[in-house]
Amino acid sequence: MTTNNNLLVExxxxxxxxxxxKKLGDAFATVLRDQLIAQGLADAGSVLTAYASPRRLAAHLTNVLAQAADKAVSQKLMPVTVGLDAAGQATPALLKRLAALGADAGAVPGLQRAMDGKAEALFFQSTAKGATLAEGLQKSLAEAIAKLPIPKVMSYQLETNCELPGWTSxxxxxxxxxxxALHGDAVVPVAALGLTAGRQTHGHRFEAAVDPIELRDANSYAGQMSEQGAVIPGFEARRLEIARQLAEAAVKVGGGMQPIDDDALLDEVTxxxxxxxxxxxxxEREFLDVPQECLILTMKANQKYFPLLDASGKLSNKFLVVSNIRPDDASAVIGGNERVVRPRLADAKFFFDQDRKRSLASRVESLAKVVYHNKLGTQGExxxxxxxxxxxxxxxxxxxTLARQATQAAQLAKADLVTDMVGxxxxxxxxxGRYYALHDGLDAAVADAIEDHYKPRFAGDELPRNPVGVVVALADKLETLVGMFGIGNLPTGDRDPFALRRHALGVIRMLVERHLPLDLRAVLGSGFAAFHAPKGGELALNDPTDALEAFIYDRLSGSLREQGASAQEVDAVLAPRPQRLGEVPKLLAAVRAFAALPEAPALAAANKRIGNILKKSPEADAHxxxxxxxxPAEKALHAAMREVVPVADAQFEKGDYTASLQTLxxxxxxxxxxxxxxxxxxxQADLRLNRLGLLMLLHAAMNRVAQLERLAA
Structure with a gap:
């Protein structure tokens, strides 16, 4: 074994x-490397390559030592007052401690003194021998296995490798x-999971040229696995190869076809x-009469196939299969996959045909039998x-018109939950729901709203495509937020089982990006009122409006900061609790422009000072x-305010917040x-109250757009 070589563990x-x-492969390799570095057997310059295939987890690491360098170790013994007597001689306690470390009284003169907190302590300097690779890898391997993010552990029996027959769990x-476990071309004597390390592994179940594969050295792993084992061991390399073949196959089909873009599916197939x-x-082309979303989902979810779409995104009757074998004649594999998918598509067609025999409206009554939440009633309620x-x-x-269409769409939005297809x-x-609504002859705006009322489903998802969808989506999310907050089901830490944070961000995005002229407080009030209207049921629901309003502003604050706004700017804009969230981007832009003015720091500081004065002066009156x-200075300020504030107020009312702040x-x-x-x-009381009144008027004028004192350093 050389002193410095590359390491392979599989x-x-x-x-x-x-x-x-993928997560298992990355975790196994990363922990293994980190543990070897921690023991001085590798360093930050060591290059890690993780391998993961259906039947193996492996890691290749460059520049691994056969033995770590010796390390100087400083061990605290005890306080000086305990270890040495008045004459500076070692006490029995110190001698006993040194003996435990393999030293004697001869080591006392060499002990180091150093402050440890408020007291001086004695330290013993020694050299710890560096770990051998066998020792260090054994520890690293155990740690890598223990820290694997295993979704579910299996217990199984292994036959013991000893003279007495038996089994171990x-x-x-x-x-x-x-x-x-290979260090260069030498086996590292380690063990794990009841197995002893060697140099033999196995390739593809059916197509390996050699079995078992005798690995020559750590560096030959990928090459031997590919050439002798018919396996691409690297996850990323295999993923790239699949993507390349998918694109190549689509080109051969022609017609501008593209395999469906789905990273999660590509990862799973890899x-x-x-x-x-x-x-x-x-x-068969007859299946294309079924909505393509149904066909695509059944092919992806059940069979892990890649549907082919034309340039306009329309599904074709061709699809791509990623096989794990490469026979000379693939016709049997192709025919088998076509036979397997046919009954799946037939089921989808059957569900679609059966569902259309009843209207969506006729299904609404069935929602009364579907429990939504034990404290909030049924889906019907x-x-x-x-x-x-x-x-x-x-x-x-x-x-x-919007009220009529939104009410109809809301009534039908959940009706597809009791269809065979959605079941x-x-x-x-x-x-x-959208397809069935169009089949029932409903207005396209209503049908689109039925599909869109779940949007946005995730960060970055598109918003509902029309006003009806926006209103129903807002209503749906508000009902969830108000209901869950009202019964005390709040998000905690990283737990948010009802996706309330996502719902809040959805409400924010619709109010902001659609620039809806709705006051947040009124919107939340409408949500709470719906729980106490006739037919609302007797629900033990507390009024969550205040808590929910704070929650939404908190989510808005986080969202704005993620988009690049500074904490000071966001705090300044949101502190006055602007009710029209659609105005927030303009308010933020105005504050950002104001903060860049040379007058901004002084005015922000003055505004903070005024706020502090007014907090201590409850008797102040804005008069x-x-x-x-x-x-003269207070006369001049009053005169300037008479001239400037009306102009700034007029600009504020027009929504020109940037100009309003620049005027001020x-x-x-x-x-x-x-x-x-x-x-x-x-x-003099009347003079004091008059000056406080002047400051109160100034403070109100300066804080219409934002709380400028938040910009003060």
């Missing part, structure tokens, strides 16, 4: 869970059958095959609440008498002069 196991494979993600071979299959909220929001927007594929809720203005910046000089030349807390 665990050969039964088929690993595909959805967890092992727990791991899947039964392990082989362990390889975790299912060791030797990918993409094949083109097809199904929930639909009634969503309808009331949707109608109230549309009426606040002043649109009678089989819950992911299609909303999507199937100023010209007769009580005595000092002209008050910087008079404000500075006021604080330099005027005693606010004058002994």
């Amino acid at each position: 665990l050969f196991v039964e088929e690993l869970p595909p959805k967890a494979l 092992v727990s791991f993600v899947r039964p392990a059958h082989g362990l390889v 975790a299912l095959v060791e030797r990918p071979n993409v094949l083109v299959c097809e199904f 929930r639909v009634e609440r969503v309808m009331r909220i949707a109608r109230a929001l549309a009426e606040q927007l002043g649109d009678a 089989e594929f819950p992911e299609l809720q909303g999507t199937m 100023v008498s010209d007769l009580l203005l005595k000092e 910046a002209a008050l910087r000089g008079p404000v500075d002069a006021f604080f330099d030349g005027v005693m606010v807390n004058a002994e």
Whole structure:
């Protein structure tokens, strides 16, 4: 064994869970490397390569030492007052401690003294021999296995490797059958999961040229696995190869076809095959009469196939299969996959045909039998609440047609939950509702709203495509938020089982990005009122409006910061609790422009000072008498405010917040002069109250757009 070489470790196991494979492979390799570095057997310059296939987890690490360098170790013994007597001689306690470390009284003169907290202590300097690779790898391997993010542990029996027959119980993600540990070309004597390390591994179940494979050295692993084992061991390399073959196959099909873009599906298929071979299959064109979302979902979810779409995104009757074998004649594989998918598609067609025999409206009554939440009633009761909220929001927007359409869409939005298709594929809720609504002859705006009322489903998802969908989506999310907050089901830490944070962000995005002229407080009030209307039921629901309003502003604050706004800017804008969330982007832009002005720091500081003064002066009244203005500086400030504030107010009312703040910046000089030349807390009560009134008017004018004192350093 050379002193410095590359290391390979492989665990050969039964088929690993595909959805967890990439994470398992990365975790195994990373922990192994980190542990070896911690023991001085590798360094930060060592290059790690992780391998993960359905039947193996492996790691290759460069520049690994056969033995770590010796390390100087400083061990605290005891306080000086305990270890040495008045004459400076070692006490029995010190001698006993040294003996435990393999030293004697001769080591006392060499002990180091150093402060340890408030007392001086004695330290013993020694050299710890560096760990050998066998020792260090054994520890690292155990740690890597222990820290694997295993979704579910299996317990299984292994036959013991000794003279006496017997079995030992092992727990791991899947039964392990082989362990390889090579440092250069030498086997490292380690053990794990009842296995002893060697240099033999196995390739593809059916297509390996050699079995078992005798690995020459650590660096030959990937090459031998590919050439002799018919396996691409690297997850990323296999994923790239599958993507390349998918694109190539689509080009051969022609017609501008593209395989469906689905990273999760590509990851899962990469975790299912060791030797990918993409094949083109097809199904009968008659199935294309079924909504393509149904066909795509059944092919992806049940069979792990890649549907082919044309340039316009329309599904074709051809699809791609990633096989794990490469026979000379693939016709049997192709025919087998076509036979397997046919009954799946036939089921989808049957569900679609059966569902259309009944209208969506006829299914609404069935929702009364579906429990939504044990404290909030059935889906039927929930639909009634969503309808009331949707109608109230549309009426606040002043649109009678919108109110009628939104109420109808809200009534039908959950009806597809009791269809056969959604029963089989819950992911299609909303999507199937739209198809069935169009089949029933409903207005396209209503049908689109039925599909869109779940949007946005995740960060970055698109918003509902029309006003009806926006109103129903708002109503649906508000019903969930108000209901869950009302019964005390709040998110805690990283737990949010009802996705309330996501719902809050959805509400925010619709109010902001659609610039809806709705006051947040009124919107939340409509949500709460829906729980206490006729037919609302007797629900033990507390009024969550205050808590929910704070929750939404908190989510909005986080969202704005993620988009690049500074904490000071966000706090300044949101502190006054602007009710029209659609105005927030303009308010933020105005604050950002104001903060860049040379007058901004002084005015922000003055605003903070005024706020502090007014907090201590509850008797202040926003009123100023010209007769009580005595000092030139307070007269000048009052005159400047009379000139500037009406202009700024007019700009504010027009929604030109940037101009409003820039107009107010002209008050910087008079404000500075006021604080330099005027005693606010004058002994004469009427003068003091008049000056406080002036400051109160100034404070109100300066804080209409944002709480400027939040910008003060």
